[in-house]
Amino acid sequence: MHQILPSLADLNEHAQAEPAFAQWQKGYGPIEHTAETQAAVYRLAHQLVQAGIQPDISTVYRKLTALDKITAAGMSLVVHMTYANKIHLDGTELTADEFKVQPEGHTGGALNMVPGYAAYMALNALTGETRAWLMGQGHSVAAVEALNVLFGNLHPEQAAAYGHGKAGIEQLLQDFYSYGIGSDGSMAAPLGSHVNPHTAGGIIEGGYLGFAELQYAHMPLPGEKLIAFLSDGAAEEQRGSDWIPRWWRAEDCGPALPIMIANGRRIEQRTELGTIEGLKGFQRHLRGCGFDPIEFDGRDPAAFVCTIWEMEQRLERRVQEKNNGILSYPLPIPYGIAETTKGFGFYGDDENKAHNLPLPGNPHTDEYSRQLFNKHVKPLYVSPEDMKQALDLLRTHDEQNRPLERDNPLANRYPKTPVQPELHYRDDACSTMAAIDRYFVDLVQANPDLRPRVGNPDELASNRLTGVLKALRHRVSEPESELEAIDGDIITALNEEAVVSACLANQAGLNLVASYEAFCVKMLGAVRQNIIYARQQKEIGRPAGWLGWPLVATSHTWENGKNQQSHQDTTFCEALLGEMNDVSRVLFPADHNSMLALLPQIYSERGQISCVVAAKRDRPCFFSQTQAEQLARDGAIIVEEYDGTDPLLLIANGSYQLEQVLRAAKRLREADMGYRVVYLQEPGRFRTPRDRWELDYLASDELTEKLFPARFRMRVVLTHMRPEVLRGHIWRILPDALNTYVLGYRNRGGTLDEFGMQFVNRACWGNVLAACARLQDLPRTALLTIEEAAAVAGKGDPQILR
Numbered sequence: 001m002h003q004i005l006p007s008l009a010d011l012n013e014h015a016q017a018e019p020a021f022a023q024w025q026k027g028y029g030p031i032e033h034t035a036e037t038q039a040a041v042y043r044l045a046h047q048l049v050q051a052g053i054q055p056d057i058s059t060v061y062r063k064l065t066a067l068d069k070i071t072a073a074g075m076s077l078v079v080h081m082t083y084a085n086k087i088h089l090d091g092t093e094l095t096a097d098e099f100k101v102q103p104e105g106h107t108g109g110a111l112n113m114v115p116g117y118a119a120y121m122a123l124n125a126l127t128g129e130t131r132a133w134l135m136g137q138g139h140s141v142a143a144v145e146a147l148n149v150l151f152g153n154l155h156p157e158q159a160a161a162y163g164h165g166k167a168g169i170e171q172l173l174q175d176f177y178s179y180g181i182g183s184d185g186s187m188a189a190p191l192g193s194h195v196n197p198h199t200a201g202g203i204i205e206g207g208y209l210g211f212a213e214l215q216y217a218h219m220p221l222p223g224e225k226l227i228a229f230l231s232d233g234a235a236e237e238q239r240g241s242d243w244i245p246r247w248w249r250a251e252d253c254g255p256a257l258p259i260m261i262a263n264g265r266r267i268e269q270r271t272e273l274g275t276i277e278g279l280k281g282f283q284r285h286l287r288g289c290g291f292d293p294i295e296f297d298g299r300d301p302a303a304f305v306c307t308i309w310e311m312e313q314r315l316e317r318r319v320q321e322k323n324n325g326i327l328s329y330p331l332p333i334p335y336g337i338a339e340t341t342k343g344f345g346f347y348g349d350d351e352n353k354a355h356n357l358p359l360p361g362n363p364h365t366d367e368y369s370r371q372l373f374n375k376h377v378k379p380l381y382v383s384p385e386d387m388k389q390a391l392d393l394l395r396t397h398d399e400q401n402r403p404l405e406r407d408n409p410l411a412n413r414y415p416k417t418p419v420q421p422e423l424h425y426r427d428d429a430c431s432t433m434a435a436i437d438r439y440f441v442d443l444v445q446a447n448p449d450l451r452p453r454v455g456n457p458d459e460l461a462s463n464r465l466t467g468v469l470k471a472l473r474h475r476v477s478e479p480e481s482e483l484e485a486i487d488g489d490i491i492t493a494l495n496e497e498a499v500v501s502a503c504l505a506n507q508a509g510l511n512l513v514a515s516y517e518a519f520c521v522k523m524l525g526a527v528r529q530n531i532i533y534a535r536q537q538k539e540i541g542r543p544a545g546w547l548g549w550p551l552v553a554t555s556h557t558w559e560n561g562k563n564q565q566s567h568q569d570t571t572f573c574e575a576l577l578g579e580m581n582d583v584s585r586v587l588f589p590a591d592h593n594s595m596l597a598l599l600p601q602i603y604s605e606r607g608q609i610s611c612v613v614a615a616k617r618d619r620p621c622f623f624s625q626t627q628a629e630q631l632a633r634d635g636a637i638i639v640e641e642y643d644g645t646d647p648l649l650l651i652a653n654g655s656y657q658l659e660q661v662l663r664a665a666k667r668l669r670e671a672d673m674g675y676r677v678v679y680l681q682e683p684g685r686f687r688t689p690r691d692r693w694e695l696d697y698l699a700s701d702e703l704t705e706k707l708f709p710a711r712f713r714m715r716v717v718l719t720h721m722r723p724e725v726l727r728g729h730i731w732r733i734l735p736d737a738l739n740t741y742v743l744g745y746r747n748r749g750g751t752l753d754e755f756g757m758q759f760v761n762r763a764c765w766g767n768v769l770a771a772c773a774r775l776q777d778l779p780r781t782a783l784l785t786i787e788e789a790a791a792v793a794g795k796g797d798p799q800i801l802r
Helices: 008-017 019-025 033-051 058-082 106-126 139-153 156-162 165-175 211-218 237-245 274-291 301-323 367-380 384-394 434-444 467-471 494-504 518-539 571-577 590-604 625-634 655-670 702-709 723-729 755-760 765-775 787-793
Strands: 132-135 226-231 256-262 291-297 333-339 451-454 488-494 511-517 548-556 584-587 609-613 636-642 650-653 675-680 714-719 740-743
Touching: 008 019, 008 033, 019 033, 019 655, 033 291, 033 301, 058 106, 058 165, 058 301, 058 367, 058 384, 058 467, 106 132, 106 139, 106 226, 106 256, 106 333, 106 384, 132 139, 132 156, 132 211, 139 156, 139 165, 139 384, 139 702, 156 165, 211 226, 211 256, 211 494, 237 274, 237 494, 237 625, 256 590, 274 291, 274 333, 274 723, 301 333, 367 571, 434 511, 434 548, 434 590, 451 467, 451 494, 451 702, 467 488, 467 511, 488 494, 511 518, 518 548, 518 571, 518 625, 518 714, 548 590, 571 609, 571 714, 571 723, 590 609, 590 625, 609 636, 625 636, 636 655, 636 702, 636 714, 650 765, 655 714, 655 755, 655 765, 714 723, 714 787, 723 740, 740 765, 765 787
Parallel strands: 132 226, 226 256, 256 333, 291 333, 451 488, 451 511, 511 548, 548 609, 584 609, 650 675, 650 714, 714 740
Antiparallel strands: 636 675
């Protein structure tokens, strides 16, 4: 398309000949248009008309004039949300009693987001496309909520609360940081401090800076467009965001365009990017990473519109050049840098206090602050008549036959239920990981329309996923073996947050993540953000539709003794066990078959991530197909039983733990002591439900009594996890603390073998028998030899217990 490059003289001449341009050129309130932005708008208008998207250039200018007014009104509404309970649509000043007793808000960041989000809405109207959006700085949600109310882009519950003109707007003001709760403990208002499921079009909360940067490129499918608003503070996070050009492919990704809001400030001080050299250095860094930075005026909504449009055109041209053999991957990904000042548009901008409460005091009680508020919102005032005309120009969904922004496809993922492949059970000793290796390859082949992503921090082959590696291959720009490909589906980087984010973002497809258990802890923040967002969606009646998937913690604590204690950590599964069981399952398949039986369940659920703790070494075949399927349904199973007086209940949780418990049970049988062995695969199924949604995912009272009957007073548990953690979660099946022992990981480790790990943590078969003896008020030597008892007591040769 022909690029028109007008000079300043050309622009002034154009303004004389085109009244609509001249009107827009004046700006509105604090919004001014630089010569560079004027030239960009001139080009944009002509390009849209040449492409047949808009009827004439005057229409484009009128819509951009409307955008200025809506932006100003949005800024005004943001500062009202922070400070006021009332709004005067006639522009008169607020009085003391119309201000909040306790103002609150992330005002500066929200003010900076208003031009960007308003521009996003305007560009959709200008081009007739409903793009998706996400915002890494979720605390700036007031900008989105304010503009959604003005545009009428609301979910039903927000429309009911805030969609009635002045009364609705004032309800919005009063609800913002109202801290109201319902009788059931739920939030009383359909509004939050961050992006949440009530926020129309929202995808992620953005409460943890850095994760949006890692996820956005993996979100859109071909034909979809995403605008990702990012913060300059997050640029100081981990490096994964630098690698987006490594992963983006036009063949399976839609345009994903990052816009950094470069306001130069954190909460307490300026960022490195807040200096001139810092920003220039960041642009050099971006170019070195394969991005194509575009700097523009972040105070001007028209500059956002033009830049996003230009970014789309550039990326489209580069894809064409790649298809014509001129370029190769990685393509230069356009990266917008919106230069602004923190809190632009209101008092106190470009100061640290702009982050939260820019005024020197509370206008409710401080007259000077009240005067400052009224003075600085005055330039932002838009009359109701002007506002209606502006909105009429940009609310074009019906005439363009396009969905509201709340209904963009990325915010409403619901891929088809996958076709399940044939399951191949085995009766020989093999790696638990072999089950998922074959199953996932077959699942991907059976569902070619579901985009696969595998998150791999490094050692896929070491973790026994060789079939996955061969079939899906590492995604690279320059393949050096048959296990690498430009279009590979495996995202590999020594960065756990980056690789898990590729799967968290791929909500339209099939996902798998596998990592060393100890290193999964680095993924915890990203995973938790995802599952709590999914839980909130369920609670408000719009449950997440993405397909469940497993995050496999392998090369785990008990088989990683050859390494130091840094590689021996059960924190990840313990932390996820604390989340709600309906969105966060924690599973301990003991063998190949028990793993295999779980996989169709995992991939058929929606809005649920399963932490699967799985051994990678060959393990015995503990369970038949029938038993494995029962275990998958019930969460626990009776493994073996021996009649006797006052029998013991032995509960194993984990593959190595089951092996040790069965070895202990053999000794009990030899001593003619009664027992029952139960394998606990899914501990969360046997907790006390914390609310009605979790109740649906827990074992029934009948099943619980069947597995763990009251007649077993004395109970010994051997767990993969820390004993205190498991005891707390399953106290329901351990009702008598004085007659219960729980053994497991005691934070002991080092360079040890498997037996050494069990011994130093007092978690081997001998320790199980010692606990049984104590419960029966017997000496250890009733179940152990003198030498074995001495070893258990730490006074003999440990090797005798091997």
